[in-house]
Amino acid sequence: MTATDETGLRKQLVDERIVRFYFYAALLYLTVSMLAGFLMSFQLIRHNPLQGLELFSPGRWRMVHTNAIAYGFLANGFLGCLHWAIPRLTLQPVADQRLSWVIWCAWQGVVLATAGGILLGHAQGLEWGETPIWVDPVAQLGLLLVAINFMTPISRMKGPVYVTLWYFMAAFIWTFLTYAMGNFVPQYLVSGSSAGAVGGLFIHDLVGLFVTPLGWGLMYYFVPILTKKPIWSHGLSLVGFWGLAFFYPLQGIHHFLYTPIPMFLQYGAVVSTIAVELVVATVVINFFGSIWGNFSIVKTNLPVRWFYTGMVHYFLTCLQCAFQVTLTFQKIIHFSDWVVGHAHLVMFGVFSMWIMGMMTYLFPRLLKREWASLRLCEAHYWMSTVGIFVMASDLILLGLFQGWSWAALEPWDASVEFSQPFWVLRILAGLSMFGGLLAFLLNLILTLRSPVPEPAEAVAVAV
Numbered sequence: 001m002t003a004t005d006e007t008g009l010r011k012q013l014v015d016e017r018i019v020r021f022y023f024y025a026a027l028l029y030l031t032v033s034m035l036a037g038f039l040m041s042f043q044l045i046r047h048n049p050l051q052g053l054e055l056f057s058p059g060r061w062r063m064v065h066t067n068a069i070a071y072g073f074l075a076n077g078f079l080g081c082l083h084w085a086i087p088r089l090t091l092q093p094v095a096d097q098r099l100s101w102v103i104w105c106a107w108q109g110v111v112l113a114t115a116g117g118i119l120l121g122h123a124q125g126l127e128w129g130e131t132p133i134w135v136d137p138v139a140q141l142g143l144l145l146v147a148i149n150f151m152t153p154i155s156r157m158k159g160p161v162y163v164t165l166w167y168f169m170a171a172f173i174w175t176f177l178t179y180a181m182g183n184f185v186p187q188y189l190v191s192g193s194s195a196g197a198v199g200g201l202f203i204h205d206l207v208g209l210f211v212t213p214l215g216w217g218l219m220y221y222f223v224p225i226l227t228k229k230p231i232w233s234h235g236l237s238l239v240g241f242w243g244l245a246f247f248y249p250l251q252g253i254h255h256f257l258y259t260p261i262p263m264f265l266q267y268g269a270v271v272s273t274i275a276v277e278l279v280v281a282t283v284v285i286n287f288f289g290s291i292w293g294n295f296s297i298v299k300t301n302l303p304v305r306w307f308y309t310g311m312v313h314y315f316l317t318c319l320q321c322a323f324q325v326t327l328t329f330q331k332i333i334h335f336s337d338w339v340v341g342h343a344h345l346v347m348f349g350v351f352s353m354w355i356m357g358m359m360t361y362l363f364p365r366l367l368k369r370e371w372a373s374l375r376l377c378e379a380h381y382w383m384s385t386v387g388i389f390v391m392a393s394d395l396i397l398l399g400l401f402q403g404w405s406w407a408a409l410e411p412w413d414a415s416v417e418f419s420q421p422f423w424v425l426r427i428l429a430g431l432s433m434f435g436g437l438l439a440f441l442l443n444l445i446l447t448l449r450s451p452v453p454e455p456a457e458a459v460a461v462a463v
């Protein structure tokens, strides 16, 4: 096959424009979400610049912060990457490229309606399921269409099903079921501690059965391509997949330890959470085995560095989780800022880093030109990495101090007072992460404005 034929085939397979549009949407929501994070952070240090404006109530913007991250940034980022990876892996286009655009528009409608609904006071009273009840059916339909659009090429492909596709197929089915369970069951069917148990499962499965399989699936796709080496062990990759499938859905109740939910369920959740750490270890070992002897690649290849930094964070968060899930630890850290530190470490330190790595790799390919500035690419990485390291360490340490203070029955106000310097440091760390994002956006604009090289010069772009 000639190079022109190959390019033509790729064009038919992959709609590169939609990948770009998903990425633009993701970056827009990440920016909004970070600004919302600052609003809440300033409120906590009693310097809310928008005090007294109901529409800018920090409580509402806190929900916008988390929802814009989950459904705006992560979902859009992953959908863009899936549009790139699945047709390449299966050698089949998505079911219908027009459907992809319908989904794109509908999904942005879901995210904007969710934000608007929350700000107008229509939030559903469910953690992470705040999507107003009138948006839920549309989001559910959107998830069904996403599954149909991507499962069609997978069902049509010939040859072995790579582990990446195992993860993707599972994610499409699990996400659909998870969303239905979390948004409809506690709202309409069960109440009290049963609703709490379902809610806990929903929060956890959103991370474990939506974000995690898409994230790891994409790592299994991109890492071998970028490192030009196969994955170390196919057997271990299957252990990781089935371990996740078995243990993850058993953990939900660990969000509600020491509650009226029956103790045998709480113990079950604790044990399976610890078990998942072992599963995670197999996956991380497999990826480190894959670059064994070739570690210098993380110095020279920025996307690979983003990926492996995320993997180290993933291992650390799950290790942290194996301890924090024990009842002994819970006595101290429950309701403290430890949990917020943990949440940022996993959502930003892992999945956002992977998406940033994939964007850093894909944008030059989508825009057919090199990054305008490799220095800005490096600045993005370092400011994000330093920022998340400081933010997570700061909040995790603060959580311990808060827990000890509450356990000693000191007045609540005392903990709010000594938290102030830690919360100021969180803002500084957030500024570093936000600065990294601005460096990336500036680089993107400069790249978009740079001339497209002549076809003869358009050689493979390397970062």
Ligand code: HEM
Binding pocket: 033, 034, 035, 037, 038, 040, 041, 062, 065, 066, 069, 339, 340, 343, 344, 347, 348, 352, 426, 427, 429, 430, 431, 433, 434
């Ligand atoms: C500019 C940087 C950021 C700042 C200043 C910030 C600040 C905050 C604040 C103040 C909260 C509420 C904490 C509380 O209620 O006590 C929060 C919660 C949260 N943020 Fe951020 N955030 C930032 C970036 C991010 C990013 C990039 C992500 C994900 C990719 C993220 C994910 C979360 C999550 C998951 C929670 C919920 C934590 C929980 O309920 O335990 N944040 N953030």
